[in-house]
Amino acid sequence: MSSSVQVPPVVDGAIKTEALTYYTFKDPLKVATMDLKLDPAAAKSGDIVTPKQVLVQTKAASINPVDLCLKGLSSRFYKASVQKVMGGDFAGLVVKAGAESGFKAGDRVYGDIIKPFSSTGAFSQYLLFEPASIMFCNKIPEGMTYEEASSLCIASGTAFEALKTHKKSLKGGNVLVLGGGTSVGSHTIQFAKYFFGAKHVAATCSAKSTERVKKFGADKLIDYKKGKTSEINEILESVKEYGKFDIVVDSVRDPILYGYLDSTLKTKEEGGIFTQIQGSKSVNYSKIIVSDFLPQWQYIVEYIKEKIGLSKFQFFSLLETPDKEYGPAVEKLWKENKFVVTLDSVHDYKTETAINKVASASSQGKVVLKF
Numbered sequence: 001m002s003s004s005v006q007v008p009p010v011v012d013g014a015i016k017t018e019a020l021t022y023y024t025f026k027d028p029l030k031v032a033t034m035d036l037k038l039d040p041a042a043a044k045s046g047d048i049v050t051p052k053q054v055l056v057q058t059k060a061a062s063i064n065p066v067d068l069c070l071k072g073l074s075s076r077f078y079k080a081s082v083q084k085v086m087g088g089d090f091a092g093l094v095v096k097a098g099a100e101s102g103f104k105a106g107d108r109v110y111g112d113i114i115k116p117f118s119s120t121g122a123f124s125q126y127l128l129f130e131p132a133s134i135m136f137c138n139k140i141p142e143g144m145t146y147e148e149a150s151s152l153c154i155a156s157g158t159a160f161e162a163l164k165t166h167k168k169s170l171k172g173g174n175v176l177v178l179g180g181g182t183s184v185g186s187h188t189i190q191f192a193k194y195f196f197g198a199k200h201v202a203a204t205c206s207a208k209s210t211e212r213v214k215k216f217g218a219d220k221l222i223d224y225k226k227g228k229t230s231e232i233n234e235i236l237e238s239v240k241e242y243g244k245f246d247i248v249v250d251s252v253r254d255p256i257l258y259g260y261l262d263s264t265l266k267t268k269e270e271g272g273i274f275t276q277i278q279g280s281k282s283v284n285y286s287k288i289i290v291s292d293f294l295p296q297w298q299y300i301v302e303y304i305k306e307k308i309g310l311s312k313f314q315f316f317s318l319l320e321t322p323d324k325e326y327g328p329a330v331e332k333l334w335k336e337n338k339f340v341v342t343l344d345s346v347h348d349y350k351t352e353t354a355i356n357k358v359a360s361a362s363s364q365g366k367v368v369l370k371f
Contacts, residue, residue: 005095005105006057008126013043015055019085019124020349020369024076025288029086031350034119036128051098052130054137056109058092058371059146061122061349063358064154064183065285066278070116072288078117085121088114091140091150092127092371101131103139110149111137112157112320123349125371135320138327141334148341151366152330155183158277158320159249160191160329165316166247168271171197176235176245176264177218179252181209183366184277186216186342188249193217194338195329200242204231204254212364215340224254231256239264250276258298261313268306268314275316285359346370 008015014035021032039050049055067086074084091110097103112135113122120129131137136157140149162184163170175192179185180203192198194217202220205213210221222234235256239245244266248257253276257264266272276299295303295317305311333339342365347354349369358367 005093007048007055007095008057010038010043010046010048013038013040015048015126015128017124017126019121020087021083021085022071022074023083024074024080025072026076029071029352029355032083034083034085034124036124036126038128047096047098049096049098049101049128050130051100052132053096053098053128054094054101054103054109054131055096056090056092056127056129057095058090058122058125058127060091060150060346060371061087061369062089062151062154062366063087063354063369064089065358066114066154068285068355068359069288072285074117082117083119084117085119085124087122087124087369088112088135089150089153090122090127091146095126103131103137108140108146108149109137110140110146110152111135112153113137114154123369135322136326138330141331144334144341147343147346147368147370150368151183151341151343154320155366156187156191156330157323157326158318159184159187159251160195160326161321161323162188162249162251162275162277162318163191163196163247164323164325165275165318166271166273168246169197170246173198173200173246174242174244175201176238176248177201177203178248178250178254178256179204180213180216180218180221181205182251184251185249186213186340188251189213189216189218190333190339191329194333194336198246200238202235202238202242202245204256209364212342217338224256228256232260235264236260244270244272246272248274250274253296253299255296255298258296258302261302265313267312269312273314273316274302275318277318285361342366343368
């Protein structure tokens with residue numbers, strides 16, 4: 001893999017970069033040339049970066065549903081004049097690094113630079129940031145491609161955090177993943193099985209995702225497309241054989257367990273937890289509305305009951321947060337050949353095909369833009 005470092009020219013205290021941009025939800029995505037403004041002192045000295053910054057040449061960036069959601073929620077009443085850059089997940093080459101940044105020129109890095117409703121976004125030829133101030137940034141594991149690395153942070157980082165909401169050890173435990181075919185679900189299965197040491201992992205998915213989900217390490221696959229009765233019966237069969245679940249990670253807001261918690265999930269006193277991630281099986285990502293992000297009424301009822309002491313179960317609604325243990329976990333599983341990264345397709349960043357594919361929810365793995 002080439003690590004040729006080329007520092008872009010600085011013109012009037014800025015670096016020119018092409019990026020995928022928009023202003024509001026009504027605007028089509030547009031490839032625009034933007035100025036990446038440098039710190040005045042760094043520009044004057046010729047250093048380009050401050051001591052804590054890095055300048056990264058983007059090699060690949062993956063598209064996540066949250067990227068489409070943020071565009072869909074970009075109102076003409078809030079920061080409508082800001083030219084926004086789409087994207088969070090990226091992988092690239094460090095071309096300049098400050099002495100206190102923790103990196104050096106030539107390092108291959110990946111991360112999540114998402115910053116809602118701003119001109120900071122991953123879908124840009126160059127990225128300028130402080131690694132310590134963004135959601136995540138780390139060196140790419142040896143042997144991993146830029147495309148693979150760019151597909152990780154938002155999905156697999158969320159999966160890692162979801163499992164850590166279970167405060168006891170999951171070694172030898174029993175895990176249920178609702179939405180095992182999703183990007184978050186697939187990484188939840190892998191981390192549960194190979195990093196946290198769960199003995200049994202059950203996952204719901206559609207028939208078309210079965211082979212992929214098997215590769216991730218799921219012990220039992222449940223086809224939710226067969227209907228609610230079949231789905232809950234198979235979940236109950238799993239409980240009968242392996243016991244109640246230590247944790248349920250719901251990546252698709254599947255309401256199947258409401259009414260069956262007593263039969264499927266360990267109580268709060270036993271360390272059990274139901275962790276829900278923002279997502280849904282039914283969101284139309286090409287036409288986002290605010291109500292798409294509201295939890296089901298059943299979840300709200302259970303959550304309130306827990307908070308006022310009327311429920312014996314624990315509920316947690318998860319948003320991605322920085323975690324210093326995540327990078328080493330990825331590195332460990334990758335070195336052990338226990339980390340599967342599934343790409344659906346790779347596209348030139350100037351084409352609309354990739355965005356449309358994610359919006360239609362038809363991808364089987366991550367959709368990646370190549371720069």
